[in-house]
Amino acid sequence: MISQLNIEEFRKRLKLNTKLGNPKISGSPLHAFNLIGEKNKLFYGYSNQNDFKITKNAILHPIPFILEGKIKSNNLNQTEVSYKITSIKFGYYWIRYFPIIAFILFNTIFIIEKSPLLVYLSFNTFNIILGSFSNIMMSYKKRKFEKNFKTIFEIDN
Numbered sequence: 001m002i003s004q005l006n007i008e009e010f011r012k013r014l015k016l017n018t019k020l021g022n023p024k025i026s027g028s029p030l031h032a033f034n035l036i037g038e039k040n041k042l043f044y045g046y047s048n049q050n051d052f053k054i055t056k057n058a059i060l061h062p063i064p065f066i067l068e069g070k071i072k073s074n075n076l077n078q079t080e081v082s083y084k085i086t087s088i089k090f091g092y093y094w095i096r097y098f099p100i101i102a103f104i105l106f107n108t109i110f111i112i113e114k115s116p117l118l119v120y121l122s123f124n125t126f127n128i129i130l131g132s133f134s135n136i137m138m139s140y141k142k143r144k145f146e147k148n149f150k151t152i153f154e155i156d157n
Contacts, residue, residue, distance in 0.1 A: 001081050004154040007073040010081075013153060014052060018043040023055040023066045024088050042148060055088070056145050063141045064091030067149060081155055085146060095138050099131025 003010055023045035045054035051070045056063045069083030103124065110120050149155070 001083075001150075001155050002074060003071075003079040003081050004077070004156065005079055006077055007071060007079045010071055010079045010153060011047070011049075014043075014047050014054075017041055017152060018045055018047060018052075018054055019057050020046055022046075023053050024090075026055045026057070026062055026088075042152070054149075056141070061141075062091065063138065063145055064088045064095060065142050065145065067145070081153065083149075085142065092138075095134050099127055099134065103127050103131075 005013065019041040021044050026044040039057070039059070041057050043054040044057035045052065045066070047054070050072060051068070053066055053068050055066050064087055065085050066088055067083055067085050069081055072080050074080040106123055106127070107120070109115075110123070
């Protein structure tokens with residue numbers, strides 16, 4: 001893909017919009033321990049001259065995806081950008097499979113303790129809604145993250 005920025009402007013915007021850190025930690029629940037620092041920056045990760053790894057800079061609602069890319073100068077006014085979005089395994093599986101684990105665990109407890117039917121139905125309904133909502137939001141946030149990246153760096157398809 002081609003960015004309408006020259007390579008120096010691309011690097012400058014990347015540096016201005018990225019808080020330095022390990023992006024694998026940011027996309028997992030462990031990022032909650034990183035409460036201090038630059039919250040006004042859109043991305044969290046690192047970059048060097050020709051490649052970068054970034055994710056969304058978020059404390060409460062991180063996304064479990066890393067955008068890995070390489071840049072090279074195409075001509076004086078454009079930069080060639082190649083990137084791919086990969087999942088952060090721990091954060092991705094946490095969001096994806098935690099509702100299933102909670103379903104099994106709590107239903108086992110409900111059966112052992114002989115809980116009332118209303119508690120059983122209420123919890124399972126809540127768990128199914130929350131799990132579905134989390135997975136839909138994860139997909140939406142991934143698309144929004146990629147769109148923000150393309151907008152900031154003026155990338156055309």
